[in-house]
Amino acid sequence: MYTPKKLKWNSLTEFRDYLVRETSEKIILFEGWRLVTETTEYGIIDGILKVSPKQKKIDKPKLETLGSRPKVPKKKKKEVEVKSKSKKDILAEMRERGKKALVKKRKK
Numbered sequence: 001m002y003t004p005k006k007l008k009w010n011s012l013t014e015f016r017d018y019l020v021r022e023t024s025e026k027i028i029l030f031e032g033w034r035l036v037t038e039t040t041e042y043g044i045i046d047g048i049l050k051v052s053p054k055q056k057k058i059d060k061p062k063l064e065t066l067g068s069r070p071k072v073p074k075k076k077k078k079e080v081e082v083k084s085k086s087k088k089d090i091l092a093e094m095r096e097r098g099k100k101a102l103v104k105k106r107k108k
Contacts (some may be wrong), residue, residue, distance in 0.1 A: 007049045017044065018027060079085060 002025050009015045017035070019025050022094055029036040036044050036054070043050045085093075 002037070004049065004051075008047050009044060009049055010047065012042065012044045015044070 002019070004018075007036070009018075012030075012032065016027065016030055017036055019027065019035075025037045025040075027035065027037055034041065036042075039054055041052050041054055043052075076089050
């Protein structure tokens with residue numbers, strides 16, 4: 001990882017040219033706002049060079065299983081049984097609801 005002594009630069013292009021001339025750092029990517037080498041990532045904010053080391057990718061260990069996952073039986077939903085009502089029962093129920101609603105209105 002190369003850390004330059006001079007941290008104020010006019011542009012990242014100027015710093016890139018300096019790296020090519022004076023050091024053996026190999027430039028992998030240059031996007032104008034970001035310069036990436038094999039070990040370091042550079043950027044410029046308000047003329048000050050920001051240096052950050054590249055993070056190594058860590059391979060996640062694979063989890064090993066001893067077998068397939070056991071199957072759990074699904075719970076069956078209970079079906080709601082709807083009792084059919086006769087027309088007389090439905091009308092009587094509607095009358096009762098109407099009476100209750102009228103009573104509530106009168107109380108208010």
